[in-house]
Ligand SMILES: Nc1ncnc2c1ncn2[C@@H]1O[C@H](COP(=O)(O)OP(=O)(O)O)[C@@H](O)[C@H]1O
């Protein structure tokens with residue numbers, strides 16, 4: 001495997017919620033994104049995906065554990081290390097309407113990450129802005145326009161151009177197509193693929209629709225109530241899911257193509273409150289395949305298959 005651009009080690013985040021109580025948003029996450037590849041985090045709403053991406057983006061700090069980018073702990077960075085990190089790691093969020101400043105021209109929005117670096121000439125910045133506008137399929141003359149003059153899909157292209165301009169190694173994509181018209185989702189997803197090929201950038205993708213995930217991801221980490229329950233090569237996890245949660249999740253919502261309507265994943269039974277997580281395996285109250293006592297009593301330890309799949313389930317590999 002190629003060298004990881006991102007390594008997440010024992011990452012946990014709890015939030016104090018008053019009365020001396022804490023909610024465990026994510027616990028002991030371990031995963032890696034190899035250079036030039038895509039890892040997807042999937043799971044129902046509330047399982048901790050956004051909390052995880054926030055810690056990777058330094059918008060929040062871990063309670064325990066580390067986030068390493070190019071081998072450096074991002075939460076210990078200062079000075080030039082921090083500037084390098086800011087150039088290396090970028091993000092594209094769900095809502096291109098909320099994420100672009102309405103008063104800035106496209107040129108200035110796209111140029112911002114370079115302006116912040118402070119050491120590029122105006123000529124160099126214009127050259128790089130044109131280069132990324134080409135890459136995302138926008139015309140140079142559109143750089144003079146304001147965000148409101150564009151459609152949702154074009155705005156997302158502007159956000160992508162801005163994420164690309166600093167030549168990042170990792171882009172965090174948090175639900176990057178969910179807010180877009182179904183008809184243009186495939187275009188944007190193809191664009192992500194093409195850009196990865198062209199620039200060798202890695203993606204950490206959060207997507208609640210599995211079609212997007214299946215299309216883009218090399219690896220998938222399935223999360224349930226703040227923990228990873230299954231993790232491995234996307235082909236294997238999609239074709240032969242091992243964890244009962246993964247199986248239920250995939251059978252509950254599997255549009256076969258990104259242009260099909262978006263189905264938010266829905267399973268039988270309520271998601272337990274993270275304030276009072278079930279004992280043993282957190283999935284056991286909803287699990288159709290549970291074994292009995294052991295599942296309610298002991299938390300399953302992660303096991304690895306010889307094909308590189310991690311599974312945390314008392315049933316083991318089937
Ligand atoms: N700032 C916060 N304060 C308290 N609880 C939080 C906070 N942020 C997230 N949580 C809780 O952490 C859990 C995971 O949330 P989140 O990461 O947003 O999940 P996802 O993005 O997968 O929907 C949820 O139970 C959520 O309520």
Ligand SMILES: [Mg+2]
Nearest residue numbers: 046049050051
């Ligand atoms: Mg979220």
